[in-house]
Amino acid sequence: MANQNIEQNTDHSEVELQAMNVKKPSPWKDFYKRLKRNKAALIGFYTIVFLSIVSIVGPFLLSMDPSDVDVINKFSRPSAEHWFGTDHMGRDIFTRIVYGMKYTLGVGFGSVFLGAIMGVPLGIVAGYYGGRIDNFIMRLIDILLAFPGILLALAIVSILGGSLVNVTIAVAIYAIPGFARIVRGSTLAAKKLEYVDAIRALGSSDLRIIFKHILPNVSSPVIVNATLYIASAILTAAGLSFLGMGAQPPMPEWGAMLNDGRDYIFDAGYIAFFPGMAIVIVVLAFNIFGDGLRDALDPKLKN
Amino acid sequence: MSTNESILEVTDLRTSFFTEGGEVKAVDGVTFDVPAGKTLGIVGESGSGKSITAMSILQLISHPGKIKGGEIKFRGKNLLDLSEKEMRKIRGNQISMIFQEPMTSLNPTYTVGQQIRESYKIHQGLGKKEGSKRAIEMLKLVGIPSPEKRLDQYPFELSGGMRQRVMIAMALACKPDLLIADEPTTALDVTIQAQILELIKELQDELGMSVVMITHDLGVVAETCDYVAVMYCGKVVEYADVRTLFKNPRHPYTVGLLKSLPRSDRDQEELTPIKGTVPSPDEMPVGCRFAPRCPFATNLCHEKLPSLDDVGDGEQIRCWIYTDEWNGDPGVKVYEPERTTEG
Numbered sequence: 001m002a003n004q005n006i007e008q009n010t011d012h013s014e015v016e017l018q019a020m021n022v023k024k025p026s027p028w029k030d031f032y033k034r035l036k037r038n039k040a041a042l043i044g045f046y047t048i049v050f051l052s053i054v055s056i057v058g059p060f061l062l063s064m065d066p067s068d069v070d071v072i073n074k075f076s077r078p079s080a081e082h083w084f085g086t087d088h089m090g091r092d093i094f095t096r097i098v099y100g101m102k103y104t105l106g107v108g109f110g111s112v113f114l115g116a117i118m119g120v121p122l123g124i125v126a127g128y129y130g131g132r133i134d135n136f137i138m139r140l141i142d143i144l145l146a147f148p149g150i151l152l153a154l155a156i157v158s159i160l161g162g163s164l165v166n167v168t169i170a171v172a173i174y175a176i177p178g179f180a181r182i183v184r185g186s187t188l189a190a191k192k193l194e195y196v197d198a199i200r201a202l203g204s205s206d207l208r209i210i211f212k213h214i215l216p217n218v219s220s221p222v223i224v225n226a227t228l229y230i231a232s233a234i235l236t237a238a239g240l241s242f243l244g245m246g247a248q249p250p251m252p253e254w255g256a257m258l259n260d261g262r263d264y265i266f267d268a269g270y271i272a273f274f275p276g277m278a279i280v281i282v283v284l285a286f287n288i289f290g291d292g293l294r295d296a297l298d299p300k301l302k303n
Numbered sequence: 304m305s306t307n308e309s310i311l312e313v314t315d316l317r318t319s320f321f322t323e324g325g326e327v328k329a330v331d332g333v334t335f336d337v338p339a340g341k342t343l344g345i346v347g348e349s350g351s352g353k354s355i356t357a358m359s360i361l362q363l364i365s366h367p368g369k370i371k372g373g374e375i376k377f378r379g380k381n382l383l384d385l386s387e388k389e390m391r392k393i394r395g396n397q398i399s400m401i402f403q404e405p406m407t408s409l410n411p412t413y414t415v416g417q418q419i420r421e422s423y424k425i426h427q428g429l430g431k432k433e434g435s436k437r438a439i440e441m442l443k444l445v446g447i448p449s450p451e452k453r454l455d456q457y458p459f460e461l462s463g464g465m466r467q468r469v470m471i472a473m474a475l476a477c478k479p480d481l482l483i484a485d486e487p488t489t490a491l492d493v494t495i496q497a498q499i500l501e502l503i504k505e506l507q508d509e510l511g512m513s514v515v516m517i518t519h520d521l522g523v524v525a526e527t528c529d530y531v532a533v534m535y536c537g538k539v540v541e542y543a544d545v546r547t548l549f550k551n552p553r554h555p556y557t558v559g560l561l562k563s564l565p566r567s568d569r570d571q572e573e574l575t576p577i578k579g580t581v582p583s584p585d586e587m588p589v590g591c592r593f594a595p596r597c598p599f600a601t602n603l604c605h606e607k608l609p610s611l612d613d614v615g616d617g618e619q620i621r622c623w624i625y626t627d628e629w630n631g632d633p634g635v636k637v638y639e640p641e642r643t644t645e646g
Contacts, residue, residue, distance in 0.1 A: 129366075130365070130366040130367075131366045131367070191365075193407065194402055194403075194404055194407040194408045195407060195408050195409055195410045197363060197402065197408075198400075198401075198402050198408040198409070198470070198473075199410070199421065200363055200394070201361055201363060201394055201395060201399065201400040201402075201474075202394060202395030202399070202421065202422050202425065202473065202474070203391045203392065203393070203394035203395035203396055203422075203425050203426060204391075204395075204421070204425055205391060205425075208425070212413075213410060216412055
């Protein structure tokens with residue numbers, strides 16, 4: 001009987017093998033295919049790629065320096081020479097925006113990365129071990145959440161002192177609860193999967209289970225959350241700089257530039273308008289890309 | 304108990320879950336033996352605590368569950384005294400477990416080969432090359448054709464029966480002394496069930512291991528087991544060798560189970576189900592757990608919990624009827640064998 005079965009199985013396997021020969025798309029191609037269906041997300045994605053390239057390559061292509069003061073040409077309106085005009089000290093706004101891009105993106109990526117580095121392990125430990133550890137960690141997170149975001153960041157920056165690095169740290173600390181909560185939830189779900197029990201019954205250590213079997217399961221909500229959080233991190237950082245708590249002059253940070261333009265908003269609105277628009281575009285790009293990413297990474301929405 | 308040497312002796316094992324509604328005693332004083340090289344069946348309805356017993360043996364109970372007491376002696380060593388690190392060396396190496404759902408017991412994101420190699424990596428520190436070689440041998444052993452090709456396939460590319468074979472290959476990779484099979488065939492269709500049971504039996508003979516077969520299917524028990532422990536509400540109510548159990552069941556619950564099973568070898572007018580339902584954990588009877596559903600129950604049964612006593616021939620029963628204290632009808636016949644069709 002056993003032999004017969006094996007024969008049957010062999011027939012079966014030929015069919016399966018043929019099915020195998022049909023090319024499977026690589027995960028990246030598959031992902032891009034699904035992202036492509038959402039046109040807005042694709043635009044967001046390309047905007048982010050384009051801006052990232054500009055922030056790296058741009059400074060080498062520009063003839064002016066963001067701190068070049070040209071008092072004679074101050075308050076020039078946008079023209080062929082000064083695309084976005086000049087500010088109250090005659091500095092070229094276009095040059096400053098291009099140079100400022102790396103600070104904006106740096107704060108966005110940096111704070112989210114830092115926040116994830118701290119929040120993800122906390123969430124995994126809380127969800128995986130449960131009980132008292134879970135309670136302890138999550139109550140700490142609740143305390144963090146009890147402060148309004150900008151207020152917490154303000155408090156941290158006033159303790160650490162105003163600089164872009166400190167703003168990054170402040171925003172990162174505020175990102176921790178979001179990551180920890182999302183990861184804890186996904187870990188709770190992943191922990192209950194039967195294959196995690198099965199691998200534990202094989203003698204796998206907790207660390208091994210977490211890295212090989214839990215982490216891949218929590219990665220997609222983390223990526224989506226990170227992308228969406230970059231947008232709000234950029235906004236918070238710009239807000240802090242606008243309030244004078246972040247980037248210090250003459251750093252061409254967009255929030256700080258917005259603040260510079262505040263006094264002349266009725267006479268020379270373009271000084272505030274262009275940095276403001278830049279912030280809007282970047283935040284919008286990250287938001288619509290994050291939304292598209294969520295749809296693309298959700299297996300339930302496949303096809 | 305049995306005359307054979309035992310590989311696993313579980314004594315008075317108690318596992319509880321501490322929920323908001325209070326303590327739920329899922330396993331409440333379970334005692335049984337697994338003779339070396341033999342198969343013990345643990346039978347019971349859903350919620351009788353059979354799976355929790357299995358998980359307790361490997362100490363895979365997680366929060367809010369806790370093993371409260373008892374002894375689990377494996378080769379004479381009490382597993383409950385071991386540290387988590389020592390326990391990890393036993394899991395998958397000396398005691399292995401296979402699960403009910405082959406669809407969900409394999410990680411869909413890793414290939415079959417990666418998952419079988421995991422066992423070798425954890426316990427023997429083998430690398431990819433040597434691990435693959437052993438994995439191919441294992442796949443051959445569990446009857447999977449062209450194992451070299453299977454190694455690079457993902458679980459979703461295999462059928463249910465194949466996946467269960469892969470699970471068995473993973474569990475047996477390090478040649479354990481004891482295999483715990485938690486309803487290994489429940490999720491499979493009938494023809495595949497027979498194949499998998501046959502395979503486990505063959506491998507048992509080949510590797511000389513003992514098996515704990517957890518099931519609610521008395522058919523599976525009759526086919527594969529040497530000894531049977533019948534569980535009800537977290538307690539063992541009857542422990543006997545398989546022939547005795549089917550020929551002369553003594554506990555009213557066992558009798559009830561057998562009567563509710565269709566049999567092809569007996570004249571049977573109709574099936575007799577056990578009346579009532581399993582009591583919920585928060586209204587567990589103080590006396591015999593089965594008393595509310597038992598047709599023979601007396602006031603003694605309702606008031607006092609009987610102990611699990613030897614009744615000779617290596618059989619153990621938890622029932623007042625077989626004790627001197629029995630105050631009901633002294634000539635009560637719990638089981639009357641029906642006439643077999645073959646005469």
